[in-house]
Amino acid sequence: MACDASSHPHCLELFEKLSEYIDDELAPAERREIEAHVAGCVACLACLQTLRRTVALCRTGADHPVPEEFSRRLRSALAAPPRGPA
Amino acid sequence: MAESHPPNRPAIHDSDTELIQAINSGREDLFPELVRRYEQRLYTFGRRMCGNPADAEDLVQETFLNVLRYLKDFRYETKFKNWLYRVAASTCLKQRRKSKFAPERQESLETLEPEAAAVAADSVPKWVQMPLEKLLNEELAQTLQHAIHSLPEAYRLVVVLRDMEGFSTEEAARILTISDANVKVRLHRARLFLREKLKGYFDHGL
Known part of the structure; x- marks a missing residue:
């Protein structure tokens, strides 16, 4: 079964809660409601899975190494900070 | 940059507390240790x-200069790291207005109204089913970074703090001095925006 969240109010209502579901910030009853719904709605399951994958990709970001030249300049600037208001 | 929390909040002791107390007691020579601890993260x-x-270098330098100015106002009512990010976020918003690199126009999130974003799919796409490590490459990282930079600052700050820097909803709300509900709304909108960009990338690549 496929449904269209743009035309099904219940899908749209649950769609708004998908981030909170992914973050485990929903009450148990709301979690169960979403789980029961996506078990029978491919469109909402696809929404949930693509959103979850987006979050997972964001979390894979690596550190950007600090350039040594900048690190030296930073320490010099902090050793003699500019005077006056910020 | 003084903290604005409810009165009588108990003081928080974390791994930075002793160092900050020492600096605030006159040991300004220890400030480089604070820089060493947070330079990479910032x-x-x-x-x-x-x-x-x-711009990133300007942000780091201006943030540490502001910490130098306002550290004496730190009241130990939150983790120092969270207070530092509050200074950094505030500095970031001010700095962006001055940056010659900042784009004149950012993408609108109006297209992220749920009705627009909740386009029906008849199957779960391939890029969701593949192992995460098989998707990761430099081109994808750049696509994601570009998409994040296309977000308006208010949304970008939330998604960076929550999904990249690892702060909780409550911590992000305190750092940005907005409500938890506001963090959640912005985060959901930002994630939908990023998801659309990733869908576009994968639709052409897989």
Whole structure:
């Protein structure tokens, strides 16, 4: 079964809660409601899975190494900070 | 930069407390240790928030200068790290207005109204079913970084703090001085925006 969240109010209502579901910030009853719904709605399951994958990709970001030249300049600037208001 | 929390909040003791107390007691010579502890994290935050390395460097330097100015106002009512990010976020918003690299126009999130974003799919796409490590490459990282930089700052700050820097909803709300509900709304909108960009990338690549 496929449904269209743009035309099904219940899908749209649950769609708004998908981030909170992914973050485990929903009450148990709301979690169960979403789980029961996506078990029978491919469109909402696809929404949930693509959103979850987006979050997972964001979390894979690596550190950007600090350039040594900048690190030296930073320490010099902090050793003699500019005077006056910020 | 003084903290504005409810009165009588118990003081928080964390791994930075003794160092900050020492600096605030006159040991300004220990400030470089604080820089050493947070320079890497702040620079990465700067690169995630700013579109180019020069702006990220300005953000780090201006943030540490502001910490130097306002550290005496720190009341130990939150983790120092969270207070530092509050200074950094505030500095970031001010700095962006001055940056010659900042784009004149950012994408609108109006297209992220749920009705627009909740386009029906008849199957779960391939890029969701593949192992995460098989998707990761430099081109994808750049696509994601570009998409993040296209977000308006208010949304970018939330998604960077929550999904990249690892802060909780409550911590992000305190750092940005907005409500938890506001963090959640912005985060959901930002994630939908990023998801659309990733869908576009994968639709052409897989």
